[in-house]
Amino acid sequence: MQIPGSGAPGENPAAGPSPGPAAGPDPAAAPAAAPAVDDLADEVDEMPPMPADEVFQTVAPEPPRAEGSEGSADRPRVRDAMLWVWPLVILVAMVFVSARWSAFGVLVVGILAVAGLTFFTGGMELSNEIRVGVALAAVAALTLVFLGRSAGAIQSSPEPGKPTASGSPAVTGSASAGPAATGPALAEQLRAGPAAGAEVTGARLDGQDLRNVPMPGLSARGASFARAHLEGASLAGGDLAGAVLSGAYLQGANLRGAALAGADLRDADLTGACLAAADLTGALLDRAVFSGAAVDGATADRAATATATGWSTTNSAGTAACRR
Known part of the structure; x- marks a missing residue:
């Protein structure tokens, strides 16, 4: 039997009415936020992928170059x-x-x-x-x-001769000297003669044939006669200072009183030549041959003559060459 006002069985009347269920989130409100999350996910998926180089550049940027370095764009290399x-x-x-x-x-x-x-x-x-x-x-x-x-193919000494209009040193001193020339043409003029007192300063006559050509008083300062054939030629009293006569063939040539100071006579053959009273001061005489040459009164450096062959071995051939 229920006592009126006592409430339901098992309830404590002093506790008062039983509280209702605890308030919680409204289940109907949760689906309202879902569309915003889905839209954000769709935007992320639609973004283009970032290139790998930009990723690395973002993660590890290139360190700045020091000012004044070789690769600096704003300062040129020294x-x-x-x-x-x-x-x-x-x-x-x-x-x-x-x-x-x-x-x-x-x-x-x-x-x-x-x-x-x-x-x-x-x-x-x-x-x-x-x-x-x-x-x-x-x-x-x-x-x-x-x-x-x-080999003589490349010139190694200047030509100090006075050039003419054609740029070549002139042969002067004789009426038949002809126009300016060098090499074979000049040698032909000298052979045609008369070549006494001719001027060929600085000319190049390498390897030319001037055998037995009379050229007393020849002015050939600084000229080149390398490996030229001058056997029996007369160059008495000539000015050959500084001339190149290396390897020249001067057997029996007359160089009496010639100026040969500073000349290059290395490997030249002067067998039976006349060098009486010649000036060979400072001349290069390495391996030059003077066998039988007349060198009476010649001036030469003792050290230079020591490198030559047959110096001071005058014989009748050298004496004969002095009479040419």
Whole structure:
């Protein structure tokens, strides 16, 4: 039997009415936020992928280059700023060596300038193989130039003779000297004669045939007679100071009283020649042959005559040459 006002069975009347269920989120409100999350996911999926290089650049940016470094874009390399100096240096060097060593000096300077400019401008960008190749090419070119000079194909001494309108030294001193000429043409004029007192200063007569040609008083200062045939020729009283007579054939030639100071007589053959009263001061006499040559009164450096063969061995042949 239920007592009125006592409530339901098992309930404590003093506790009061039983509280209702706890308030919670409204289940109907949750689906309202879902569309916003889905839209964000769709936008992320639609974004284009970032390139790998940009990813790496973002993660690990390139460190800034130090100011003044070789690769700096706002400051040129020192070697690049000095490039204008090279043409000036090469021009001055070529003018100097051309006046002193003629074509030989110009070629040597040109080869060294090209090799040096290659190394200077290339810097560290050149590989070791290229560096070695450039060096070997320069050495090979220099070797060919020196061989050409030794063979007489490349001129190594200037021609100090006064040029004419044609640029060649003139032969003067005789009415039949003819026009200016060098080499075979000049040798032909000298053979045609008379060549006494002719001037061939600075001329090139290498290897020419002037055997038995009378040329007393010849002015040939600084001229070149390398390997020329002068057997029996008369050069008495001639001015051959500084002339090149290396390897010349002067057997029986008359050089009495000739000025040969500073001349190059290396490997020349003066067997039975007349050198009486000749001036050979400072002349190069290495391996020159003077067997039977008349050298009475000749002036020569003792050290130079020691490198020659047959000095002071006068015989009848040398005496005969002095009478030509």
